[in-house]
Amino acid sequence: MKYPSKFNVAGILALGAAVMLMPACQKEVSRTTGWTYNDPRNGGFEKIPYIEQETGPGLVLIEGGTFAMGRVEQEVNYNWDNAPRRVTVSSFYMDETEVTNIDYREYLYWLNRVFGEDYPEVVKKAKPDTLVWRSKLAFNEPYVEYYFRHPAYQDYPVVGVSWVQATDYCAWRTDRVNETILIREGILQVNPNQIAEDNFNTEAYLEGQYEGLITKRQLKNLGPQGGDRRVRMEDGILLPKYRLPTEAEWEYAALSLVGNTDPSTDREIVRERRLYPWNGHIARNPNDAFKGDFLANFRRGRGDMMGSAGRLNDNADITAPVFSYWPNDFGLYNMAGNVSEWTMDLYRPLNSLDLDEFRPHRGNVFKKKLLDDEGNIAEKDSLGRIQYVNVTEDDALNRRNYKKADYRDYKDGDYKSSIYYEDESYTDESKQNELMYEYSVVSLINNKARVVKGGSWKDVAYWLVPGTRRFMDENTGADWIGFRCAMDRLGSPVGLGNRPRKGPGGGQYGSKK
Numbered sequence: 001m002k003y004p005s006k007f008n009v010a011g012i013l014a015l016g017a018a019v020m021l022m023p024a025c026q027k028e029v030s031r032t033t034g035w036t037y038n039d040p041r042n043g044g045f046e047k048i049p050y051i052e053q054e055t056g057p058g059l060v061l062i063e064g065g066t067f068a069m070g071r072v073e074q075e076v077n078y079n080w081d082n083a084p085r086r087v088t089v090s091s092f093y094m095d096e097t098e099v100t101n102i103d104y105r106e107y108l109y110w111l112n113r114v115f116g117e118d119y120p121e122v123v124k125k126a127k128p129d130t131l132v133w134r135s136k137l138a139f140n141e142p143y144v145e146y147y148f149r150h151p152a153y154q155d156y157p158v159v160g161v162s163w164v165q166a167t168d169y170c171a172w173r174t175d176r177v178n179e180t181i182l183i184r185e186g187i188l189q190v191n192p193n194q195i196a197e198d199n200f201n202t203e204a205y206l207e208g209q210y211e212g213l214i215t216k217r218q219l220k221n222l223g224p225q226g227g228d229r230r231v232r233m234e235d236g237i238l239l240p241k242y243r244l245p246t247e248a249e250w251e252y253a254a255l256s257l258v259g260n261t262d263p264s265t266d267r268e269i270v271r272e273r274r275l276y277p278w279n280g281h282i283a284r285n286p287n288d289a290f291k292g293d294f295l296a297n298f299r300r301g302r303g304d305m306m307g308s309a310g311r312l313n314d315n316a317d318i319t320a321p322v323f324s325y326w327p328n329d330f331g332l333y334n335m336a337g338n339v340s341e342w343t344m345d346l347y348r349p350l351n352s353l354d355l356d357e358f359r360p361h362r363g364n365v366f367k368k369k370l371l372d373d374e375g376n377i378a379e380k381d382s383l384g385r386i387q388y389v390n391v392t393e394d395d396a397l398n399r400r401n402y403k404k405a406d407y408r409d410y411k412d413g414d415y416k417s418s419i420y421y422e423d424e425s426y427t428d429e430s431k432q433n434e435l436m437y438e439y440s441v442v443s444l445i446n447n448k449a450r451v452v453k454g455g456s457w458k459d460v461a462y463w464l465v466p467g468t469r470r471f472m473d474e475n476t477g478a479d480w481i482g483f484r485c486a487m488d489r490l491g492s493p494v495g496l497g498n499r500p501r502k503g504p505g506g507g508q509y510g511s512k513k
Contacts, residue, residue, distance in 0.1 A: 044222030050236045064091035081349035089252045091493035095484035097322035098157035118196045128160035132479040155321040157482040163450045163474035166483040170242040189213035197384035245486035246361045247345040254466035259329025277328040296337030336464035339482035340456040347449040347471035408447045456480035
């Protein structure tokens with residue numbers, strides 16, 4: 001897939017030659033030291049002519065802001081686990097649609113081509129569980145056999161994928177997109193013969209542990225050593241990591257209150273609070289041309305998955321193609337209905353009360369790159385990836401913002417809160433966590449319970465409300481759960497085409513449309 005570059009990479013490549021021809025008075029000068037940038041004669045420190053972050057394939061920009069996260073509908077389950085609270089979400093990117101069967105099959109094909117011969121277990125681990133379609137009292141065997149593989153369903157959302165598998169897919173997608181960018185910019189050549197650990201990995205490339213098939217068109221090194229150099233993070237060419245959205249990001253993107261912001265005034269006025277990702281209190285289209293059509297794929301009532309023949313109410317018995325129905329005001333499809341979706345967060349009933357007001361998220365495990373005895377980055381693992389380990393208490397000895405690696409169960413108590421704290425046989429931290437919550441005895445909550453958001457084709461309209469929340473074990477899948485990817489937005493939260501606002505003294509602050 002080709003998409004336009006927003007980087008003047010050709011200018012970067014020619015920078016080494018251009019700076020030798022430009023008069024010294026034309027070079028940009030550091031306002032703190034007076035030294036010129038991009039000048040080999042004074043050491044060659046580079047300042048890249050950067051414009052803004054490129055939008056990766058399949059993504060749309062979600063402009064951040066504040067919103068009331070949590071319950072806007074009656075609590076029919078009486079869980080009281082989504083108390084409303086105002087939070088702020090930074091701008092980010094999100095997939096326009098759910099990840100489809102064809103998208104995931106492309107992933108499996110690549111894994112099989114690269115790892116299938118030497119590490120077949122990698123391919124097996126990534127395969128979706130097609131048996132999630134089976135039911136003890138229903139004939140769903142056709143979906144078991146055909147849903148994932150038959151081309152009739154290739155544009156339908158992939159299901160049966162666990163949270164762990166979805167996270168692995170995001171990591172793989174990061175590397176494929178960044179490899180495509182380097183090929184597009186002439187830094188690397190296409191190499192369809194990558195095998196085992198000899199495959200492009202973004203972090204391995206940045207650390208100098210992946211060479212690939214390079215071209216003659218490399219970046220010039222303006223430092224004293226001269227010659228060519230590989231792309232660095234400072235060049236702004238490579239994209240940030242794809243990942244799952246946080247619960248707050250997903251809910252904010254689903255509500256898309258940007259559509260209710262009053263455009264006639266410069267003030268922050270949201271004219272109507274939404275129940276669903278659209279205005280109104282019903283799930284039917286109010287417009288005359290499409291009056292009465294359902295706005296999402298869900299179960300209307302007991303035993304009614306799609307309506308009557310001749311006038312199907314949502315045109316789908318199970319899932320539907322990902323571009324079905326109307327997108328919300330952010331341009332996202334099926335943020336209500338079709339499939340529920342994994343988020344990054346761990347589930348706790350009191351998350352809304354415990355989490356930060358800015359970019360709320362539970363699930364942090366702080367890591368560091370594994371170093372060898374000489375303090376250098378350790379060799380790649382057998383799959384060609386940089387190795388990470390949890391930070392230690394010694395690493396965080398003089399820190400004030402964290403003191404350990406794992407904060408998944410922060411504010412939950414500790415192992416001694418359990419009635420089993422005297423059982424010394426449970427030294428493993430994950431086992432202690434299960435004991436503390438009496439996992440599968442009185443609770444299903446532990447450090448593997450991940451938040452699932454949104455309604456699905458199996459759900460009634462109640463679950464279409466973005467504020468509702470459920471959870472599933474991160475190693476399980478279901479025929480009603482899919483996922484979509486997200487990416488951090490770097491720099492300006494609004495992007496190009498937005499003029500800066502003037503402060504009282506004439507200075508610039510923020511920006512507006």
